Amino acid sequence: MELFLDTAILDEIKRGAETGLISGATTNPSLAAKAGKDYNDVLKEICSIIKGPVSAETVSPDADGMVKEGVEFSKIAKNIIIKVPMTVEGMKACQKLTKKNIKVNVTLCFSANQALLAAKSGAFIVSPFVGRLDDIGEVGMDLIKDIRLIYNNYKFTTQILVASVRNPIHVLDAAKIGADIATMPYSVFEQLFKHTLTDVGIKKFLEDWEKVPKKR
Numbered sequence: 001m002e003l004f005l006d007t008a009i010l011d012e013i014k015r016g017a018e019t020g021l022i023s024g025a026t027t028n029p030s031l032a033a034k035a036g037k038d039y040n041d042v043l044k045e046i047c048s049i050i051k052g053p054v055s056a057e058t059v060s061p062d063a064d065g066m067v068k069e070g071v072e073f074s075k076i077a078k079n080i081i082i083k084v085p086m087t088v089e090g091m092k093a094c095q096k097l098t099k100k101n102i103k104v105n106v107t108l109c110f111s112a113n114q115a116l117l118a119a120k121s122g123a124f125i126v127s128p129f130v131g132r133l134d135d136i137g138e139v140g141m142d143l144i145k146d147i148r149l150i151y152n153n154y155k156f157t158t159q160i161l162v163a164s165v166r167n168p169i170h171v172l173d174a175a176k177i178g179a180d181i182a183t184m185p186y187s188v189f190e191q192l193f194k195h196t197l198t199d200v201g202i203k204k205f206l207e208d209w210e211k212v213p214k215k216r
Helices: 012-016 029-034 039-049 061-074 088-099 113-120 128-135 140-154 167-175 186-191 196-212
Strands: 002-006 022-026 055-059 080-086 104-109 125-128 159-162 183-184
Touching: 002 012, 002 186, 012 039, 012 183, 012 186, 022 140, 022 183, 029 128, 029 167, 039 055, 061 088, 061 104, 061 125, 080 088, 088 104, 088 113, 104 113, 113 140, 128 140, 128 167, 140 159, 140 167, 159 167, 167 183, 167 186, 183 186
Parallel strands: 002 022, 002 183, 022 055, 055 080, 080 104, 104 125, 125 159, 159 183
Antiparallel strands: none
16 A cells, blocks of 8 residues: 655655655645645646655636646646536546646545546546545545445545555554555554554664673
């Protein structure tokens, strides 16, 4: 399973890239605003660091507007993926952009039926939001299981990107189910490295090392 960062903070992108474990990024105008940056500038800078897929989100409500934005975003870098919402207009835009050989990430997916429509519209990636489903009392990972089953049944090549990841358990469950990608805040990515017993083991090793006689 590939790991993406969901951020517009360039320092986090750089630190993630330095580990050699991050293969893509997702971002949107809201994240860019929080970072205090122009959205297009953020995309250019991220693409200069991350060589895998970088999702750029459209904001137009209609298909023609989404396509126009998508075409412009695609000029920023070869690895730009265009985000469109799971709506009727979004699916129209997905099909039009796909015909132009522009890859699409269908975002705001909350049901297996929506994921089916995204795949049939030619989406390169579909983004189900597990954390937001958990927030309303549903089990977000049940949706990932359903999508994986449907895509396997019909051999759809659309990749499942688990979004709205809130904790390392979401990452673990996504990997166990067979999701293709999990995108997460940098804070969650950091937690993947950590375990209390690892910290205890390192502390004990260093303490023992200090006791080893050293040659003078």
